Amino acid sequence: MGKQINVALIGNPNTGKTSVFNALTGLNQKVGNYPGITVEKKEGVCKLPRGLKAHIIDLPGTYSLNASSLDESVVIELLLNKNDKDYPDVAVVITDVENLKRNLLVYTQIKDLEIPTILVVNMSDRMAYKGISLDISHLEEQLKTKIALVSTRKNKGIDNLKNLISNYKTLSSEPCLDTRDIDTAYFEGLKKAFPNQSLYKLWLVITQDVNFGKVDRKTIADTSAFKTKSETDLKRLQQKETIKRYQFINNVLKKGQSIDLKSAKDLRIKLDRVLTHKVWGYLIFFIILLTIFQAIYDWAEVPMDFIDSAFASLSEWTKNTLPAGAFTNLLAEGVISGLGGIVIFIPQIAFLFLFISVLEESGYMSRVVFLMDRIMRRFGLSGKSVVPLISGTACAIPAIMATRNIENWKERLITILVTPFTTCSARLPVYLIIISLVIPQGRFLGLSYQALTLMLLYLIGFGAAVGSAYLLNKFMKMKSKSFFVVEMPNYKLPLFKNVALTVLEKTKSFVFGAGKIILAISIVLWFLASYGPGEEFNNAEEIVTEQYASQNLSQEELDQKVASHKLEHSFIGIVGRAIEPAIRPLGYDWKIGIAIVSSFAAREVFVGTLATIYSVGSDEEVTIKNRMAAEVNPILGGPLFNLASGISLLLFYAFAMQCMSTLAIVKRETNTWKWPMFQLVTMTAFAYIVALIAYQLLK
Numbered sequence: 261m262g263k264q265i266n267v268a269l270i271g272n273p274n275t276g277k278t279s280v281f282n283a284l285t286g287l288n289q290k291v292g293n294y295p296g297i298t299v300e301k302k303e304g305v306c307k308l309p310r311g312l313k314a315h316i317i318d319l320p321g322t323y324s325l326n327a328s329s330l331d332e333s334v335v336i337e338l339l340l341n342k343n344d345k346d347y348p349d350v351a352v353v354i355t356d357v358e359n360l361k362r363n364l365l366v367y368t369q370i371k372d373l374e375i376p377t378i379l380v381v382n383m384s385d386r387m388a389y390k391g392i393s394l395d396i397s398h399l400e401e402q403l404k405t406k407i408a409l410v411s412t413r414k415n416k417g418i419d420n421l422k423n424l425i426s427n428y429k430t431l432s433s434e435p436c437l438d439t440r441d442i443d444t445a446y447f448e449g450l451k452k453a454f455p456n457q458s459l460y461k462l463w464l465v466i467t468q469d470v471n472f473g474k475v476d477r478k479t480i481a482d483t484s485a486f487k488t489k490s491e492t493d494l495k496r497l498q499q500k501e502t503i504k505r506y507q508f509i510n511n512v513l514k515k516g517q518s519i520d521l522k523s524a525k526d527l528r529i530k531l532d533r534v535l536t537h538k539v540w541g542y543l544i545f546f547i548i549l550l551t552i553f554q555a556i557y558d559w560a561e562v563p564m565d566f567i568d569s570a571f572a573s574l575s576e577w578t579k580n581t582l583p584a585g586a587f588t589n590l591l592a593e594g595v596i597s598g599l600g601g602i603v604i605f606i607p608q609i610a611f612l613f614l615f616i617s618v619l620e621e622s623g624y625m626s627r628v629v630f631l632m633d634r635i636m637r638r639f640g641l642s643g644k645s646v647v648p649l650i651s652g653t654a655c656a657i658p659a660i661m662a663t664r665n666i667e668n669w670k671e672r673l674i675t676i677l678v679t680p681f682t683t684c685s686a687r688l689p690v691y692l693i694i695i696s697l698v699i700p701q702g703r704f705l706g707l708s709y710q711a712l713t714l715m716l717l718y719l720i721g722f723g724a725a726v727g728s729a730y731l732l733n734k735f736m737k738m739k740s741k742s743f744f745v746v747e748m749p750n751y752k753l754p755l756f757k758n759v760a761l762t763v764l765e766k767t768k769s770f771v772f773g774a775g776k777i778i779l780a781i782s783i784v785l786w787f788l789a790s791y792g793p794g795e796e797f798n799n800a801e802e803i804v805t806e807q808y809a810s811q812n813l814s815q816e817e818l819d820q821k822v823a824s825h826k827l828e829h830s831f832i833g834i835v836g837r838a839i840e841p842a843i844r845p846l847g848y849d850w851k852i853g854i855a856i857v858s859s860f861a862a863r864e865v866f867v868g869t870l871a872t873i874y875s876v877g878s879d880e881e882v883t884i885k886n887r888m889a890a891e892v893n894p895i896l897g898g899p900l901f902n903l904a905s906g907i908s909l910l911l912f913y914a915f916a917m918q919c920m921s922t923l924a925i926v927k928r929e930t931n932t933w934k935w936p937m938f939q940l941v942t943m944t945a946f947a948y949i950v951a952l953i954a955y956q957l958l959k
């Protein structure tokens with residue numbers, strides 16, 4: 261039996277490694293696990309020309325040798341350990357012809373480890389379709405390797421690959437880049453301290469905290485022959501390394517690859533260039549956001565006003581038509597106003613998701629993810645955190661579930677912790693009603709102050725999320741390394757059907773998910789507000805009549821006094837007044853206190869709660885907004901909802917952790933109560949302090 265050589269298949273996910281593996285080994289393969297971890301290990305045997313045999317391993321997909329996941333560390337550990345029985349005699353790097361630039365990054369790293377390497381350019385069947393042509397000999401020369409142009413789908417190029425493998429001894433093991441170029445002084449020092457080691461290996465040991473041979477990170481740090489670097493400096497050098505690699509790759513591809521500009525991809529390339537541009541990209545994203553928020557305001561206003569008055573008349577009609585009594589009151593004041601509090605937000609939620617799903621469907625959202633990665637990185641987040649943060653504008657619950665595709669645990673945990681700061685649709689009702697009460701109607705450069713305020717609140721939400729991520733990243737001690745790549749789908753016209761389904765589904769889930777809670781709580785609150793213990797509540801009429809006997813009040817005025825006296829001594833009034841001392845410095849009265857307390861079940865009940873509270877005992881047909889506007893501050897006089905208390909309230913709702921369902925999902929995703937409790941306490945405390953400062957400054 262001839263000698264068996266070791267061949268490792270390496271490459272980005274989805275480049276066709278497994279397909280190449282299957283083509284090489286056929287049925288001669290077995291699947292197991294790497295010792296001690298749940299990463300799948302696929303091995304097989306391939307017969308080569310001249311009686312040679314190759315032992316082939318299909319390594320887990322990896323974007324680079326900067327490990328960010330368990331899968332990727334398997335690859336590095338193997339490539340650094342010459343004593344591993346699987347250490348490759350030859351590395352076969354698989355790339356996808358459509359994504360050569362990105363796929364070549366890991367190739368250059370492996371070359372720099374001075375391992376004999378063959379480059380497979382797979383999916384060659386796609387070249388004609390995409391208008392791609394390659395100058396193979398130029399690429400071979402520049403990349404210092406042999407190239408096999410392969411299509412596993414068309415079964416082409418496999419024999420050539422087998423030939424190249426059997427001639428592995430003639431492969432060059434010259435590196436692609438000179439590691440010293442990253443930072444000359446530093447690497448010269450390193451070379452002096454370890455003259456017999458490969459520089460790039462040493463660099464991986466330092467940055468990845470892995471071992472090879474007798475060298476580990478600590479022995480390098482203990483060697484005083486050169487100055488060691490701080491973590492941040494190392495990170496910076498790592499970034500510099502990646503940039504250098506891409507510069508190298510770009511240069512090679514400039515001559516080695518040409519793409520027919522008349523093909524369909526041309527438009528995509530031009531669009532990408534603008535949409536992910538360092539300046540235009542952000543500007544366009546910002547303008548799109550601004551347009552969306554303006555549209556939510558202007559377009560949704562008509563249906564909302566209609567819904568608001570329709571429910572007010574319905575409530576009035578019910579009261580006048582049905583026989584007076586507890587049941588009629590429950591219907592008119594509990595159920596109908598509760599329902600109104602849900603339905604009124606459907607137009608805005610529908611518009612928001614109309615836009616979000618169009619952005620997603622068109623392929624633009626992935627560009628946003630790519631664009632934002634540059635920024636997110638600085639805050640300990642990943643570009644992939646943008647998706648949860650943006651989905652958080654709907655609801656934190658699906659958003660937190662969406663963090664599952666962030667490989668790095670620390671980045672994922674931070675994303676989970678900060679996502680509830682983004683403005684979810686449950687806050688929208690609160691924001692909208694308060695804004696319409698306290699922010700003036702005027703316009704600035706064609707944009708209404710109210711729309712700008714809403715936009716600002718969204719930005720504050722993102723700001724709080726990103727700012728706290730930065731702090732968490734600084735103070736949480738956790739090993740973390742990550743390298744980010746997004747799949748960019750082609751641009752396409754959004755399918756009307758998909759968009760419509762998304763809008764429908766989100767609206768439905770708001771109505772039947774959050775809506776159920778809103779309605780239930782509205783009814784409970786109506787009950788708590790309509791009944792109370794003891795003399796003060798039950799004999800309210802006599803007490804009030806007696807109290808105002810000397811003043812000549814009209815019957816109507818007297819009725820109102822009775823109603824408010826009753827409310828104050830109802831069950832809910834008791835709770836609200838109990839917390840009043842704590843919230844008075846924020847500019848709130850006990851009625852707002854009640855709304856805040858019930859908001860811990862779900863924020864969106866805020867409006868419904870106030871609606872219920874204010875409608876109790878009131879006879880006229882009035883809208884929720886009018887009722888709130890008419891409220892008077894019991895101590896200072898003047899409207900209760902003024903600029904100071906309004907802003908204070910907006911900020912409180914922006915920051916406080918007021919959602920039981922979110923806490924439950926965080927517990928599920930982190931597997932401990934520690935993190936949800938952490939969120940509850942820190943976010944609410946922060947909200948209180950900010951609201952306090954805002955009110956004290958503005959009043």
Ligand code: GDP
Nearest residue numbers: 273274275276277278279382383384411412413
């Ligand atoms: P891996 O993740 O690198 O192991 O990639 P797979 O072997 O699982 O292949 C990823 C996808 O690319 C699959 O959908 C394959 O069908 C497809 N694929 C693999 N090789 C080719 C090829 O030569 N041409 C085309 N068009 N598709 C291919």
Ligand code: MG
Nearest residue numbers: 274277278279
């Ligand atoms: Mg695979």
